[in-house]
Amino acid sequence: MRPIVIGVAGGTGSGKTTVARQILDRVGAEHIAYIPHDAYYRDLSHLPLEERVRVNFDHPDSLETELLIEHLKALRSGRPVEIPIYDFTTHTRTTRTRHVEPASVVLVEGILVFAEPRLREMFDVKLYVDTDADVRFIRRLRRDIEERGRSVESVCEQYLATVRPMHLEFVEPSKRYADVIIPEGGFNEVAIEMVAARIRGMLDDKGV
Numbered sequence: 001m002r003p004i005v006i007g008v009a010g011g012t013g014s015g016k017t018t019v020a021r022q023i024l025d026r027v028g029a030e031h032i033a034y035i036p037h038d039a040y041y042r043d044l045s046h047l048p049l050e051e052r053v054r055v056n057f058d059h060p061d062s063l064e065t066e067l068l069i070e071h072l073k074a075l076r077s078g079r080p081v082e083i084p085i086y087d088f089t090t091h092t093r094t095t096r097t098r099h100v101e102p103a104s105v106v107l108v109e110g111i112l113v114f115a116e117p118r119l120r121e122m123f124d125v126k127l128y129v130d131t132d133a134d135v136r137f138i139r140r141l142r143r144d145i146e147e148r149g150r151s152v153e154s155v156c157e158q159y160l161a162t163v164r165p166m167h168l169e170f171v172e173p174s175k176r177y178a179d180v181i182i183p184e185g186g187f188n189e190v191a192i193e194m195v196a197a198r199i200r201g202m203l204d205d206k207g208v
Contacts, residue, residue, distance in 0.1 A: 008109040010129030013139030015185020020109045026196035033103040037110025040064045041086045043093035052091035058166035078102045104208045114174035128178035129185045
């Protein structure tokens, strides 16, 4: 049986990953193959570090979406895939990969998953996590400082130079393609439970 393919989109810091984890917990991780779009950032090891940091990582061209599409096709056909592991501190793709087996549900999460028509058409269910811009910025600031060793100044500069403009150009407009919009991300218990219940129902219909 072909798996149910679910896309979770939303701006940086909106709570996409929290929503994805809630779905994993409520539906059962054993039924779900989880794929983050940001694992597919293009390898920049051929560039000097000072050039890598200037790359616009919020533009669709920064991601190797064509490889993600190949992996989704493989999972839909019942074949396992090797997902890249990206190093966000050096902006390079590591030599390691993460093995993902086919599952009844494939869950793809990322800011730009609805911005690419070829990728968007592969989703059976499209969820958009909608959170206020100031909350998203604070979350991104904390994450980049604590997890990626960034300075406050560099995070602010990147936000103004690329993150905010690309959100307005690509991410926010992609909201119109969503089947369900989840305000306030992982804090919206009612919406998440409704989505999880719907997914469980779809699995029941497949006899899973």
